[in-house]
Amino acid sequence: MSFQPGSNYVRMGIEADVVLRLGMLLMGAGTSGYRVLRGMKRAARALGFDRLDANVGVTQITCTFHQGRSFRTVVAQQHSPAVDASRIEALEDLTHHRLHYGITAEELTAMLDEIESNVVKRWNGWILACAAAVACASFAVLNYFPAYAVGLVAISAFLGQFARWGLHRQHVHQLGCIVAAGTVASLFYFFSTEALDALGVADSADYSSGYVAAVLFLIPGFPLFSALIDLARFDFEAGMARLTYAVTVIIAATFTVTMVTWFTELTPRPGTPDPQPLWFAAAATASFCGIAGFAFLFNSSRRMVLVASCVGTVANMTRIFLAEFGGTAYMAAFIGGLIVGMLGAVAARRAHLPRITTTVPASVIMIPGTAMFRTVYHLNAGNMDQALSNLATACMVVLAIGSGLIVARLITDRDWALGHLIDFNHRHSPPLEGQAKES
Known part of the structure; x- marks a missing residue:
């Protein structure tokens, strides 16, 4: 029957x-x-x-x-x-x-x-490419790259993001877009340095390492921190899935760029720290602009961009000061994440924004993306000590930032901290006309 x-x-x-x-x-x-x-x-x-x-x-x-x-x-x-x-x-x-x-x-x-x-994409490909250029140039400033390298980083990131945007519109697989973007950005940076060297403008060896900043727009900060927040709730289904996705994207980006360096001989040497008063002013500007650039890539509204940039600049400058004046990189990152979480909770509430759209973009500027690219470079070169050192640095800093966000969430979000669930016995009537009512 x-x-x-x-x-x-x-x-x-x-x-x-x-x-x-x-x-x-x-x-x-x-x-x-x-x-x-x-x-x-x-x-x-x-x-x-x-x-x-x-x-x-x-x-x-x-x-x-x-x-x-x-x-x-x-x-x-x-x-x-x-x-x-x-x-x-x-x-x-x-x-x-x-x-x-x-x-x-x-x-x-x-x-x-x-x-x-x-609710569609707010920004076209040209604006998103400019946002990637600003974000990566800001990372170059924060990583102590010379001024002329910052300009090359910006142009390279612009072209890489524009290539990714164009391929995405053609419905190319996401990993394919990442591989293409990383290849375009790093190759353009290489050919630019070689051209300037041939013209006698500058020695390419002095700033060849800047290519690692030109591809930082590929690091998936949003799913990375979302994964850590889910894992903190023991939501392993969502957390592990997001973490696996983020790691897959990071591996695709880092291996692509490393393959380019294999035949171009670009070397990701770290910049030389020179924390003069003028540099701290530049770092504050770079923090604000870098966060704004990433927020644009996340399809944020102008209000989200402004709030996230203000919150993230305060947190990142605190982190930089702590690291420069004796604090460990991990403790400084934890304090930075904690400040983002605390300030972001207040700012998001005042601006009537979802918390995640404020705190995650504000945290991305603190991700040690250059260490991630150097890890795979040194693995490819057989320098295991350097590879493990950069890998440990990248993992510990990301975990420290995530821990700061989680502690702030425990302090400021009662439902999240106490594990309150949606009560199906508590029914809500329709709101009065013209009046919003939160459930």
Whole structure:
């Protein structure tokens, strides 16, 4: 005897699908698994479900909806992880302020359609390429590269990001875009140094190491810190998936650039520290501009860019001062991450922004990207001592920054710290007309 689904069963499937769609949009925008799960549970509660169990990854969500004695399990998958701060803001606003008990699947679908239609990429390829140029040039300043190298870094990063943007528009696989961008940026930097050397303008050996700054726009800071935050909650499904994705991108970028150095003989020697008063002023400017550049790459709004840049500049300059005047690099990074988390929580609340769109871009400027590229370079050259030293430095600094963000989250986010879940027995009425009501 064949199974004939009733109207309630079919309706349950429609409602489950729209909640899953909301989760996929949140996950696809790059927010943490914790926020994806809470957003989905708010939507499920509003639609009348009694419980929602879900596993959130970086490309897939598996969830089971319960309603009385009935349940539905649905799975969805996507293949192109990305970061979109503006979409995170729109979806977080929806889940916090526009959901209420009794909302229909059709109403929620219309809201999601509106977000997908209206919240699009804010910045075109030229602006994103300029943002990458500014961000990488800022890293060059912070890594003590000479002034003429900073200009070459900016142009190389511009061309690399523009190549990545163009290939992405043609739907080339994400790793292919990364390989192409790294190759274009590092090769242009090499040929530029050789041309200036041939013209007698400068000795290429003096600034050949600047190429490691020209490819730092490829480091996936957003998923890297999101992964650490998820792992801190013991959400291993989301955390390990995001961490694996971030490490995969880092490996693709670093090995691509290392292969270029194999036949160009570019050498990633570190810059010579010279912390004069004028350099500290330049470092503050570079911190602000670098964070702004990365925020643009994350499709942030102008408001997000300004808030993240201010928060990150304070934190990064504190880190630099601590490191320059006797503090260990790891403790300085931890304090920097803690400041980002604390200031970011206040600033995001005052500016009515999702916390992650403020704290993560502000933290990216502190990532030791040059150490990551030097690790693979020295592995390729057989210098195991140097490779292990750079690898340890990169891992410890990233973990220290992440630890600072996590401690700040424990202090400032009561729900996160105490593990409060969405209460399905606590129903919310529709907000009054013209009035937002947070759930």
